[in-house]
Amino acid sequence: MMKWIPVAMALALSACSSTPDTTYYQLPAAAGSASTISTTATSKPILWIEHVSVPDYLAGNGVVYQTSDVQYVIAANNLWASPLDQQLQQTLVSNISAVLPGWIVSASPLDEKHDTLNVSVSGFHGRYDGKVIISGQWILQHDSQLIKRPFLISLPQDEDGYDALVRTLAKGWQQEAQQIASELTRLN
Incomplete structure (x- = not known):
């Protein structure tokens, strides 16, 4: 009986030492969104995306998944490749530019005369019912007007897994960029 104890201990220690693989995710930007700013571009309207904020539960490295009406899980091994607020701002610039x-469209001010956009994201996660939730509000300063719009996007996730979750989140974020672009077009 005693000769099995070292084998059992070795198995137990090897099980504890194995770590799951860590996967990093980056939101894809809209295709064809690269642009160059030339010196003759000053006659074009300018949008400064000043800030995109996220709440604390989304500000960490882990991708968030809602497991019930009151519980959220922050993934330990499925992480954002860079801070989520930065990814949201960069992809918003790309998506609106497209x-x-x-x-x-820029993440830094380029001129004295520009529209300014601030976005507060309150939800950016997958949910137990197979939906992806993107919610929050944005405030656009256009000339002397302030326009405030809430948003709530709920999209079905077509496949299981974090890859599909991140792709669906990116699709919803692109839809919100299109809504903001529609408002800008209406104003200008």
């Missing part, structure tokens, strides 16, 4: 090629 929809409004006549505009200069």
Whole structure:
């Protein structure tokens, strides 16, 4: 009986030492969204995306999944490749640029005369019912007007897994970029 104890201990220790693989995710940007700013571009309308904020539960490294009406899980091994607020701002610049090629869209101020956009994201996660939730509000400053719009996007996740979750989140974020672009087009 005693000769099995070292074998059992070795098995137990090897089980504890194995670590799951860590996977990193980056939101894909809209295709064809790269643009160059030339010196003659100053006559184009300018949008400064000043800030995109996320709540604490989304600000960590882990991708978030809602497991019930009151419980959220922050993944330990499925992580954002860079801070989520930065990814949201960068992809918003790319996505709006793709929809409004006549505009200069930037994450930094380029000129004295520009529209300013601030976005507060309150939900950006998968959910137990197979849906992806993207929610929050944005405030657009256009000339002397302030326009505030809430948003709530609920999309079905077509497949299981974190890859599909991140792709669906990116699709919903692109839809919200199109809504913002529609508002900009209406104002200008």
